[in-house]
Amino acid sequence: MKRMISIVLSILMLGAMTALVFSAIHLYQNWKAYQKGTDTYQELSSSFVERPEDKKPAEDKPDNPKPDTLQIDFAGLQAMNSDIIGWIEIPGLSINYPVLQGKDNAYYLTHLADRKYGISGSIFMDYHNVPDFSDSNTIIYGHNMKDKSMFGTLDRYKDFELYKENPYFYIYTPGKRLTYQIFSCYAGHVGSDAYLYEFPEAEDFNRFLQRIQSYAAYDTGNQVMETERVVTLSTCTNTSRNYRYLVHGVLIKEEKN
Numbered sequence: 001m002k003r004m005i006s007i008v009l010s011i012l013m014l015g016a017m018t019a020l021v022f023s024a025i026h027l028y029q030n031w032k033a034y035q036k037g038t039d040t041y042q043e044l045s046s047s048f049v050e051r052p053e054d055k056k057p058a059e060d061k062p063d064n065p066k067p068d069t070l071q072i073d074f075a076g077l078q079a080m081n082s083d084i085i086g087w088i089e090i091p092g093l094s095i096n097y098p099v100l101q102g103k104d105n106a107y108y109l110t111h112l113a114d115r116k117y118g119i120s121g122s123i124f125m126d127y128h129n130v131p132d133f134s135d136s137n138t139i140i141y142g143h144n145m146k147d148k149s150m151f152g153t154l155d156r157y158k159d160f161e162l163y164k165e166n167p168y169f170y171i172y173t174p175g176k177r178l179t180y181q182i183f184s185c186y187a188g189h190v191g192s193d194a195y196l197y198e199f200p201e202a203e204d205f206n207r208f209l210q211r212i213q214s215y216a217a218y219d220t221g222n223q224v225m226e227t228e229r230v231v232t233l234s235t236c237t238n239t240s241r242n243y244r245y246l247v248h249g250v251l252i253k254e255e256k257n
Helices: 002-048 074-080 154-158 160-165 202-214
Strands: 084-090 095-100 123-125 137-141 168-173 176-189 230-236 243-256
Touching: 002 074, 002 095, 074 084, 084 123, 154 160, 154 176, 154 230, 154 243, 168 230, 168 243, 176 202
Parallel strands: 095 123, 137 230
Antiparallel strands: 084 095, 084 168, 123 137, 168 176, 176 243, 230 243
């Protein structure tokens, strides 16, 4: 009887050890997959993006510097991948990535900016939009990664205090810097009005603006007019597959870079 108990315990211990080994392997593979995306985007940033602030001596830098205009080598980026159409920076969330546009909305869900497979995917524009950000509503997607990369910090805009300190995001295109002021943040249903990109009549766009402003989780105090241009940032939520966290920004400044 004791021998039987000993055998059973040995089998259970072996099973537990096997499960532990497989769990460790799974965790390592996940870490490696995440790290692949992190390494790729850090390499792109260090190779093709320069911030003038970085050139200043440490003693000349203010304690709380305002975001400087990035100097981005779009020629180099597009030589690597012609689908790179811009660069997005959200200083308050440490979001700093190239923006791509594919022939559909599926490819860059699973491919990095260098076209290699990666679970992080890319930050990418809806393929229906024109790539110069001139549409009334331009939609940009990104994964909500567990390591907070990509759009993994976007839902921090749930915090009104964070919004007040960081109400802007910036998009760079070859030769231009576009500044957007955030006016509405909320968790919205998949396929909601936020994803409209065609507005046959002016009234259609005005109705769209009214709806997405009415969905806002808090009042930003910003009202958007029907003649203005909007960018919608979209990522998954951690609570439901049927919802996305959405941040809408209106273009307030377009300047040469």
